[in-house]
Amino acid sequence: MAGVKSDGSDSGLVLLDVFGSPFAQRVSIALAEKGLAYERAEQDLTAKSDLLRRSNPVHGKVPVLLHDGRPVCESLAILQYLDEAFPGTPPLLPPVSDPYARAGARFWGEYADRLHFCGKRLWLSAPGGDGGEAEPGARAEMATVLRALEAELGEGDFFGGAAFGYVDVAAAPFAAWFLTYERHGGPSVAEECPALAAWAARCSRRESVAANVYPPEKVHELVQEYRRWMLGRK
Known part of the structure; x- marks a missing residue:
């Protein structure tokens, strides 16, 4: 499993995830496809951290992507966010024109x-x-x-x-x-x-x-x- 991805840039991204979660893996794959650097912060869902509770107060689950400290929750929403927040990276979704x-x-x-x-x-x-x-x-x-x-x-x-x-x-x-x-x-x-x-x-x-x-x-x-x-x- 990947730990910290780095392309030499500072993207301000931190991924809150958990060991083996396929939903968190979606985000890790997307970040790799886009060549975006990020820090990984593994969470313990049996003793949820204050950071996780603050970042996802509705569900208290992973994945959560922090971008410059601001949380984006739910894996599919994160994939769409990455396309919009980093338009210079390889897109995941088809073009806006379609x-x-x-x-x-x-x-x-x-x-x-x-x-x-x-x-x-x-x-x-x-x-x-x-x-x-x-x-x-x-x-x-x-x-x-x-x-x-x-x-x-x-x-x-x-x-x-x-x-x-x-x-x-x-x-x-x-x-x-x-x-x-x-x-x-x-x-x-x-x-x-x-x-x-x-x-x-x-x-x-x-x-x-x-x-x-x-x-x-x-x-x-x-x-x-x-x-x-x-x-x-x-």
Whole structure:
């Protein structure tokens, strides 16, 4: 995982994040794509800091991007903010001259969140993470989400076509979770959505993603640890 990014400039950016958060990873990927320097301030969500509470008083969660001390909350809002606040950097969203494409990118970026929420239902409910039965309907819902994303991807290398952009940044952290979803009763992406699996492989080879997202086996290990912790609390 990346710690502090630096391109030799002073961007006034501090990222409040937490170990392994795919939502925070979105922001780290975006910052890397834009070549923006930032400081990373990892948070403890079991004992939230005053800084986090002040920066995100509504939800008290990460990621939060501080720009010259001013907080921007929620990962997708941060991605859009970076495009607007740093117009001289490579854009994530389609050009302002194409509002239809920009609206579509925002829609699919938000839709990618379903991978996380449906996936969480799978890995919290399937016994032991050994392919057992998951929560009824979770597998079917995950299959629907994956097929919808594959249809939107089409024949392009990335969701924006040839260019890695907003939707790719939003969805790439969850591609590392495909193995975990499958091992907890979800569909096999490689078998059922081969184009999406190929996209995930392309993303994993991209420097911004490889430096900021754990490989699939590591994600699975972390999920198993979290499951044991959750079960131990009951």
